[in-house]
Every structure is written in structure tokens, then in C-alpha cells.
Amino acid sequence: MARSSAARSSRRSPVPRRRLESVDADPEAGAVQLDRIIHERLRLGMVSALAVNEWLTFNELKALLKTTDGNLSIHARKLEEAQYVTCHKSFEGRVPRTRFKLTPLGRRALERYLAHMEAIIRATRSR
Secondary structure: OOOOHHHHHHHOOOOOOOOOOOOOOEOOOEOOOOOHHHHOHHHHHHHHHHHOOOOEEHHHHHHHHOOOHHHHHHHHHHHHHOOOEEEEEEEEOOEEEEEEEEOHHHHHHHHHHHHHHHHHHHHHHOO
């Protein structure tokens, strides 16, 4: 006899999840929340690649991150909406060229994110 999903889920005990304690990246600034925009793997890769290059084309980012056109477009749009990157579209002859550049706001967000992650690593190693 098939059991309903409600009956199956009522027998499962919830798995306790440990939450990361708040870690100060800069003790004077107070607790820093994890930047959910940058924390996503592909967006972190994009921001990191742009931090060490003046600009990168769509195709360069796509090859570097080994992703699809659609996936890269969606994540690039999120970074644009957050004003972490700018997008410049042009044509070279008849070929469209899309270039991305990290903004000063994006660079500061990446620096905060890295400081936060370093603080988490230090706190974890000291335990």
C-alpha cells in the first residue's frame, strides 16, 4: 500500500543544522553578513576574474568558468543589478561584443566577502 508524502514526512526527524556563528571580519565594524550576491559559485568566479582583469568579454568569462550562455547571462544580470559589474555592448563589424568590468562597489564587496571568509577560516582553525 502506498503511503502519502505527509505520512512519510511526519515520521522523519528533522536533521539539526548547525548555524555559523557570526564572525567579525573587522571587529570595529561589527558583524559582517555574508554577501549572498557574491557567495554563489559562478558569481564569485566572475567577480574574482574581473578583479584581476581590467575587463573580460562574455565569451572569455564563459570559457573561463566553463558555463553556458544562459547561465552566464542570468548571473551577470544579478551582478549588474547589484551594481557590482558594468556591461558594455558593442559591435566589431557585424559581431556583437559584450564586455564586463568590475565596478568600485563590486571590488569593495569582494574585499568584504574575502575578509569575512578569512575570518571564518581563522575562527574555525582556532577551535
